Amino acid sequence: MSERRALFLGRFQPYHQGHHQMIKKIAAQVDELIIAVGSAQWSHTPRDPFTAGERIMMITRALAELPLTKYVLPVEDIERNSLYVAHIRTLTPPFSLVYSNNPLVTRLFAEAQIPVQALPFVERERFWGTNIRQLMIAGDDQWRRYVPPVVAQLIDQIDGIARLQQIHQTDHLERKS
Amino acid sequence: MSERRALFLGRFQPYHQGHHQMIKKIAAQVDELIIAVGSAQWSHTPRDPFTAGERIMMITRALAELPLTKYVLPVEDIERNSLYVAHIRTLTPPFSLVYSNNPLVTRLFAEAQIPVQALPFVERERFWGTNIRQLMIAGDDQWRRYVPPVVAQLIDQIDGIARLQQIHQTDHLERKS
Amino acid sequence: MSERRALFLGRFQPYHQGHHQMIKKIAAQVDELIIAVGSAQWSHTPRDPFTAGERIMMITRALAELPLTKYVLPVEDIERNSLYVAHIRTLTPPFSLVYSNNPLVTRLFAEAQIPVQALPFVERERFWGTNIRQLMIAGDDQWRRYVPPVVAQLIDQIDGIARLQQIHQTDHLERKS
């Protein structure tokens, strides 16, 4: 297996232009790319509104034209940091490089002797999931500028904005049940 | 199954007059009522002091005279919102209507094509679990006014006030272990 | 809590005349009865065809006329025998007696200092779940004789015989996938 195969981790709530630009830069440096959709078990919360299946579809469509073998895979959280690397490896093809800026992820892969490379620079302030979800909740159509057009279209098809707006109200009321 | 069977969800920590008034109103509109005791796995915390079994007993006793078929059932939390409706359905008899004011619950059942009806109005400020538990912690006997008499009697029998007062102290000390 | 409250455990796949006769005998000896529907998480297998909700409905209907406070509760299996008694106790009202013929159940409650009484005699050969499910699979209507009439009616309503017959075929084919 002499291919250069790398791992890119994210929650992709939603898949946005920040992810998209980074992945296009990474694509130039590897033969195959594994995109792990983390926190796969979560959906329908203000922080994680979309299901793993919906996020996988966003990514697959947005990257359809990228000439690279991609593996877009759901990865559930595991409540044991010390098993995280083994958990990822059993769900994915073998990889020799991880792209991440997250200090915990960096530490865990480093302790397992797997090299981690910092992500290529993108403007974090604009392309940031929390920001985009807040625009969605506020009913501000600006969110469409921050995601690839096929992602916006898919979010419309699954009625994603209404879902996020409705479940967001739970934050304020749930303590009253 | 032509009965009109509805689902009512709550944590019932404890079962109080707010629940009781709502259920008596709902009872007039349905043939059978499923009362799902949520977060069934939790007990002995300041927010969830009573076990599922204790809560089921409170409800069963308080509703003993209500001329309606009732199913009072424990339902554990499931850490996947997208499985929540299927989880509830496998533990309960089939139902065609859900009573809830919770936005997340409303969304999840709506996505599964099950109608949700808002709860009949009751005074939320007084009949509210958090409030009642705070009176219990403070040693203020006013809490007795907010629960059906058989519930107060049962809480006395299980030494519930002492339990809540003792475990409440954990909040302040646990970070020191 | 001076009531005499007992626990009766079973899988109830389905609830049949053997259970029914035993429960009617027990009812004469106690004030309240907890009926724990075990293996609650299982359904749609040849050994456990019915969901917990369906089984709870069978029991509730069959015992509607029995003048006794009943708690009919789902209890999921726990993969640790040493936690089983604590698991049951947290899901149920307190009880002072268990009815069981199962040696493991008897041992576990005895080690926890809870008395266990042998079940009143019924003809085991005829009233036995495995037997009844085999008649159902064979398409032999004799199964109707072994369950209370309201249970037979409910099994018809949920299309239970067709379900059992279809999933039963998995036994023979699943190794071929």
Place this chain on the structure above:
Amino acid sequence: MSERRALFLGRFQPYHQGHHQMIKKIAAQVDELIIAVGSAQWSHTPRDPFTAGERIMMITRALAELPLTKYVLPVEDIERNSLYVAHIRTLTPPFSLVYSNNPLVTRLFAEAQIPVQALPFVERERFWGTNIRQLMIAGDDQWRRYVPPVVAQLIDQIDGIARLQQIHQTDHLERKS
């Protein structure tokens, strides 16, 4: 979402010519295909020797030339048949058709109102996972004829035959620990 998107379920231990022929036939009838790699958590057993990641790689490589959008996704077993359909749906893009010959799978999707179509005919006797694994254990190179060439190559790269032969011995000895 007017695409015709179908679901194909399997364990793929390993991905073989039987799967391959069926998928090529199905590909002609749909726009997009979801291939769910079941029992994803299992590996290193005589029945499930390969990890989910290894199986995903087999399928992705074998289908690289098939001009169709494919989603090749790991799906862990869930110990509750009644949650299985919801579990699959949250991990996958929405689908309107399932291909399966398994009676339990057929029943579960049918109860959820999702149509199931029987698999196109292939010679089961030859293309059957159990058979192929037995050849591998016996050291008989005939197994190579029953899998796509890229799959055979990948199994060699991961030293798959030696792994299966070694863990197979556990069957005979494990009771002696």
Place this chain on the structure above:
Amino acid sequence: MSERRALFLGRFQPYHQGHHQMIKKIAAQVDELIIAVGSAQWSHTPRDPFTAGERIMMITRALAELPLTKYVLPVEDIERNSLYVAHIRTLTPPFSLVYSNNPLVTRLFAEAQIPVQALPFVERERFWGTNIRQLMIAGDDQWRRYVPPVVAQLIDQIDGIARLQQIHQTDHLERKS
């Protein structure tokens, strides 16, 4: 089993002089001591940096000279307070006394009829895990004064300070993924 065997519970992140002094005092009062290493599944977080195995090694080395039979055992958290006592008991030799100042632990063992004794006094302000971890993060070598020398040596061997400093950064950044 006439030995006086006691249980001491802690997270030991890390094992420090506060624990050490208390255990030496308790040792004078019992025949055998069980030291339960709680939250055993956690590691690599700012609050729980060390694995269970690392913590067990710290304790075993620090107490090597204490002339007492010790059982140093990992205990994972269980998300059900009502099962906690049974969970502890199945993993440990039988004990007749618990040492704890934690109100929840005290309550749970008291409800199970097991006596709980308050911990012997030590200066809490100085010997407190949170404090020691903050010194480690700040790069202040004072932490060495608060742990037994063999513990400091072990933390150096596993590169523990660098690990804690690196994962600590996740707190500030993780919301940006």
Place this chain on the structure above:
Amino acid sequence: MSERRALFLGRFQPYHQGHHQMIKKIAAQVDELIIAVGSAQWSHTPRDPFTAGERIMMITRALAELPLTKYVLPVEDIERNSLYVAHIRTLTPPFSLVYSNNPLVTRLFAEAQIPVQALPFVERERFWGTNIRQLMIAGDDQWRRYVPPVVAQLIDQIDGIARLQQIHQTDHLERKS
């Protein structure tokens, strides 16, 4: 950490002379020994009658005189072979050698680059857990010859023979519930 620290895995149902002889031989070759008590969550079954705590106590007592640092630790089964090595490592001090004859264990550690050494020879036929449990069930006191005397004494103290004999009957009856 220049100590030679080895791992020895077993279920120890019960700890017998076969284990004891092997461990004494291994002890001569290492500085520290980790004894992992596998299937720690199981007890009260014919194959796994004793709790983890009981087994840990057997081993600790039997090895009390062996002049070696020992770590006797419960390890629960993990339903994912591919995570097994990481699971063991997080619960134990670091080790550089594993003693095992089990082919699966050998394979898993070998894939993780950890050397595995075959167990020193002992007479398997006589010293074999299954055999010893069958003698116990049959009421044949010969079992006492196959375990260290302190283990026999402990089994008597916990009423272990009566427990095993009682739960053993479940095998024959459980299908009748």
